[in-house]
Amino acid sequence: MKKIDIQFDFKGGRHEAIVRIIKKAAVREYHITVLDWNLERLLYGNEVIEEKDQVLHANVLPEKPDQAELKLIIAAKLSSYLKIPCFTGNQCLATDIEEKGWEHLHPIARHHNY
Numbered sequence: 001m002k003k004i005d006i007q008f009d010f011k012g013g014r015h016e017a018i019v020r021i022i023k024k025a026a027v028r029e030y031h032i033t034v035l036d037w038n039l040e041r042l043l044y045g046n047e048v049i050e051e052k053d054q055v056l057h058a059n060v061l062p063e064k065p066d067q068a069e070l071k072l073i074i075a076a077k078l079s080s081y082l083k084i085p086c087f088t089g090n091q092c093l094a095t096d097i098e099e100k101g102w103e104h105l106h107p108i109a110r111h112h113n114y
């Protein structure tokens with residue numbers, strides 16, 4: 001099993017995650033473990049990104065906007081690291097997500113609970 005270390009910014013802080021790669025028959029799964037207890041709990045239950053046909057698919061839950069924001073940021077970093085595109089729904093995640101923000105990537109209403 002291969003692992004990738006990723007650093008990302010979320011809500012004003014710098015964080016790290018370990019991504020374990022698990023190969024299955026038709027897909028690769030990227031299992032995310034955030035090295036911050038509160039963020040790990042936030043992502044719990046939706047911590048897998050799948051790769052199929054050299055494209056990452058980061059499914060997010062609109063009813064959990066903080067979790068969606070976290071997963072989209074990590075997915076964009078993973079996409080940049082692997083140099084393959086990543087989609088959420090039918091939208092491609094840009095690798096400059098940290099500069100432009102995540103709001104334009106997914107139709108989830110942005111809320112401000114910082």
